[in-house]
Amino acid sequence: MNPEQARATLRDADCLFSRDAVETAIDRLAERTAAELKDCNPLVLGVMNGGVVLLGGLLTRWSFPMQVDYLHATRYRGGTRGGEQLHWLARPQTPLAGRTVVIVDDILDGGITLDGIHTFCREQGAARVYSIVLVEKDNPQRDPAITVDFAALEVPDRYVFGYGMDYQDYLRNAPGIFAVAGH
Numbered sequence: 001m002n003p004e005q006a007r008a009t010l011r012d013a014d015c016l017f018s019r020d021a022v023e024t025a026i027d028r029l030a031e032r033t034a035a036e037l038k039d040c041n042p043l044v045l046g047v048m049n050g051g052v053v054l055l056g057g058l059l060t061r062w063s064f065p066m067q068v069d070y071l072h073a074t075r076y077r078g079g080t081r082g083g084e085q086l087h088w089l090a091r092p093q094t095p096l097a098g099r100t101v102v103i104v105d106d107i108l109d110g111g112i113t114l115d116g117i118h119t120f121c122r123e124q125g126a127a128r129v130y131s132i133v134l135v136e137k138d139n140p141q142r143d144p145a146i147t148v149d150f151a152a153l154e155v156p157d158r159y160v161f162g163y164g165m166d167y168q169d170y171l172r173n174a175p176g177i178f179a180v181a182g183h
Helices: 005-013 017-036 052-061 112-123
Strands: 014-018 043-048 066-074 087-090 100-108 130-135 149-157 176-179
Touching: 014 017, 014 052, 017 052, 017 100, 017 130, 017 149, 043 112, 052 100, 052 130, 066 112, 066 176, 100 112, 112 130, 149 176
Parallel strands: 043 066, 043 100, 100 130, 130 149
Antiparallel strands: 014 176, 066 087
């Protein structure tokens, strides 16, 4: 994909949630999660690159003590379909042992990446692991055992982008959540 194709994709896409609707959903998500996390000194892990927008939104809304780190694990590598194995580009530098760990990511789709990150955190000795995503996709092929603790929004089983989610490495900065036309 090139910039002109990205512009065309955005122009032709269906807007599922406007910027205002997404921001309102993040407000509600921040309130719900703060009630659960405010007293546990969490280690918040942003999943790059998709989780960066939601992470920034939550950090500006949360007012309790926490530490923040990041990780970069992917199955997509710029494509629209994930491979079988999780590819680690960066692991958290903060020790996870004994901590309440909060994974912040963009989407629960098939769940393989998020499940792999969750497993990694438990293997590193995390006392408790929470998962927070911007959107949970209605994916009938996802293993029903793979879930998240908190999701801001639900989307249909379509290819979505915006607010951190990409389409072929573009459009993470789209001003809302969009579905690719014809997908």
